[in-house]
Amino acid sequence: MNDLSPWLLLAGLGAFHGINPAMGWLFAVALGMHGESRRIVWLSLVPIAIGHALSIAVVVAAVLTLGLIIDQRLLEMACGAVLLGWAAYYAVYGHRHRVRVGMQTGFAGLGIWSFLMATSHGAGLMLLPAVLSLCLAAAPGGELTAARSIPVSLAAIGVHMGAMLVVTAAIAVIVYDWLGLSFLRRGWINLDYLWIVALTVTGFILIL
Amino acid sequence: MASWQPDPSFYPSPRMAAKAPGETLAYVAAFDPDRKKPDAIAVVDVDPNSSSYSEIVGQVKMPNAGDELHHFGWNACSSCLCPNAPHPHMERRYLIVPGLRSSRLHIIDTKPDPRKPKIVKVIEPEEIAEKAGYSRLHTTHCGPEGIYVNALGNADGKAPGGIFLLEPESFNVLGQWEMDRGPQTLAYDFWWHLGHDTMVTSEWGTPDTFENGLVPEVLLGGKYGHRLHFWDLHKRKHLQEIDLGEEHQLVFELRPAHDPTKAYGFVGCVISLKDLSSSIWTWYRDGDRWAVKKVIEIPAEPADEDDLPPLLKGFKAVPPLVTDIDLSMDDKYLYVSCWGTGDMQQYDVSDPMKPKLTGKVRIGGIVSQASHPKARNGALNGGPQMVEISRDGKRVYFTNSLYGAIDPQFYPNGIDGWMVKLDTGENGGIAFDENFFIDWPKGHRPHQVRLEGGDCSSDSYCYP
Numbered sequence: 001m002n003d004l005s006p007w008l009l010l011a012g013l014g015a016f017h018g019i020n021p022a023m024g025w026l027f028a029v030a031l032g033m034h035g036e037s038r039r040i041v042w043l044s045l046v047p048i049a050i051g052h053a054l055s056i057a058v059v060v061a062a063v064l065t066l067g068l069i070i071d072q073r074l075l076e077m078a079c080g081a082v083l084l085g086w087a088a089y090y091a092v093y094g095h096r097h098r099v100r101v102g103m104q105t106g107f108a109g110l111g112i113w114s115f116l117m118a119t120s121h122g123a124g125l126m127l128l129p130a131v132l133s134l135c136l137a138a139a140p141g142g143e144l145t146a147a148r149s150i151p152v153s154l155a156a157i158g159v160h161m162g163a164m165l166v167v168t169a170a171i172a173v174i175v176y177d178w179l180g181l182s183f184l185r186r187g188w189i190n191l192d193y194l195w196i197v198a199l200t201v202t203g204f205i206l207i208l
Numbered sequence: 209m210a211s212w213q214p215d216p217s218f219y220p221s222p223r224m225a226a227k228a229p230g231e232t233l234a235y236v237a238a239f240d241p242d243r244k245k246p247d248a249i250a251v252v253d254v255d256p257n258s259s260s261y262s263e264i265v266g267q268v269k270m271p272n273a274g275d276e277l278h279h280f281g282w283n284a285c286s287s288c289l290c291p292n293a294p295h296p297h298m299e300r301r302y303l304i305v306p307g308l309r310s311s312r313l314h315i316i317d318t319k320p321d322p323r324k325p326k327i328v329k330v331i332e333p334e335e336i337a338e339k340a341g342y343s344r345l346h347t348t349h350c351g352p353e354g355i356y357v358n359a360l361g362n363a364d365g366k367a368p369g370g371i372f373l374l375e376p377e378s379f380n381v382l383g384q385w386e387m388d389r390g391p392q393t394l395a396y397d398f399w400w401h402l403g404h405d406t407m408v409t410s411e412w413g414t415p416d417t418f419e420n421g422l423v424p425e426v427l428l429g430g431k432y433g434h435r436l437h438f439w440d441l442h443k444r445k446h447l448q449e450i451d452l453g454e455e456h457q458l459v460f461e462l463r464p465a466h467d468p469t470k471a472y473g474f475v476g477c478v479i480s481l482k483d484l485s486s487s488i489w490t491w492y493r494d495g496d497r498w499a500v501k502k503v504i505e506i507p508a509e510p511a512d513e514d515d516l517p518p519l520l521k522g523f524k525a526v527p528p529l530v531t532d533i534d535l536s537m538d539d540k541y542l543y544v545s546c547w548g549t550g551d552m553q554q555y556d557v558s559d560p561m562k563p564k565l566t567g568k569v570r571i572g573g574i575v576s577q578a579s580h581p582k583a584r585n586g587a588l589n590g591g592p593q594m595v596e597i598s599r600d601g602k603r604v605y606f607t608n609s610l611y612g613a614i615d616p617q618f619y620p621n622g623i624d625g626w627m628v629k630l631d632t633g634e635n636g637g638i639a640f641d642e643n644f645f646i647d648w649p650k651g652h653r654p655h656q657v658r659l660e661g662g663d664c665s666s667d668s669y670c671y672p
Contacts, residue, residue, distance in 0.1 A: 021296075022294050027292060030670055033671055033672055098353065099292060099293040099352045100442055102352075102405030103405060103670060104404060104405045105405075113292060181221065181224075181671055184289060185214060185219065185224075186213055188213070189212055190297045
């Protein structure tokens, strides 16, 4: 546990997810504008964060459960293959899907939206190398165990979410209170490209 | 293909879109009423500093004859910036051009040379009938789930008409949009309130009741459409039907407020069986339901029997026939085309329940045949029809043909196509740009106008 780099990576990815308008801050700002209320901006961040965290938790739980059954190397290969597949799918189809949540949504809908967005973007998959390395470092003899993995992975998700929430909240409030939305016209760079690169790199890290 | 930055013609809000640079080109649907030679999308120079101002500077012909090009739209627009379904890196590049009669769908690329658009894909009616179950394609809008196209008939050309989705990059037909259409059977126009997750649709009739012209028995029997339908935009479910009353025949163009926080809009009704008047209705939110109120009534004008087409002789009056309306980007001015009398009217609708007439010009018209300063032939026929407003609200363009089979019922001596432009006053008022008059080349009649970069009926917004 001397190595801080997985934790930094988790926090960095949290910031990376947080700056993406498609992960929630923009929705929070829009809802605030519709309700003419900064309070709505703040409140909206809660379901957005919960949805994002749940999406990641589901992926991490599934992978760790698999890790209890199969060999570690095999697990990394399998996860890497899923990541590469996800990146490819995302590159081709990822940005088109059924729209289920609209501007009149309540907080429950917003949480579901955030869960779906994080899941479809492969947000949880992107964290796997960091989470796996932390769980393995915490495991006696390099064998994954549920008892050791659960607290470590919860902490990992907590660090990621903390970073994401701070960045999301900061951007949402700055945009809502000062900046306005006109910067989006040129400033909304194609994070999907970076996202695909991140998924691909993560996939290779796991496989190699 | 996606780009690094959003398309420069996408604006988060209508307020920002109203500051967009002026358009230099307009695309205009032009069709052959005899259905002998191919229809076309014409490119019109609308840059006042250009030497070819007010001229057709290019056109792309359709591969077949008899499509009856009518309305059309863009593959992508400002709704791509919506927070719930963002696709900001699409390009506004392709025109989606349906044939109302042929049910054929053309995808036209306006790049690399916007003056020389090219057809890149044609979807045949059989494919649309098979995958979506619809025919007689009418209006298109770019929206949260891609490209929405509506159709006036089902695969067999009967009721129900409805909406289908088109994938905005591959242009594959995705299928019928409605998941629960409730009591809706007739279709005409559709649009939405993105801020209120609501789709609105209006009604004309089944193809057999208009493809050979309006059927007097159907019209006088009150059997054309007279209802509005409200839908859950994301559940794709019919929520509410509002009947304007059987005497209000042909409920056409829908113009919801551009500001997504506002829950009201305007719809035009072509003709009242009671007195041949046309009317504009405002729909609005009343508690947790939608409601409508008639806010404008434009009366028929008494006329000499000799000046009227056979269809109208008995009535001794010329109906205004409001067949298109358009709302400025700031939701302040509503433009109303009176295709029968020849009026283009401008209303201040700052208070949507109490419109005030602020401007009026007359051109063409069944009886008046009013002229234009730049027209060589003094008596113009046809009347103000498809109207489009620049994003900044300073310029208004319109053409004079309604529909191939209906044109001769009201203008039996034929319609010679024209396109004109109005300049608008700072505080209301409209006047002809005396330098803008297109005497449309014979053999084609102009219909809908779309402006380069977007206009007041092409884009919808998620932010106020």
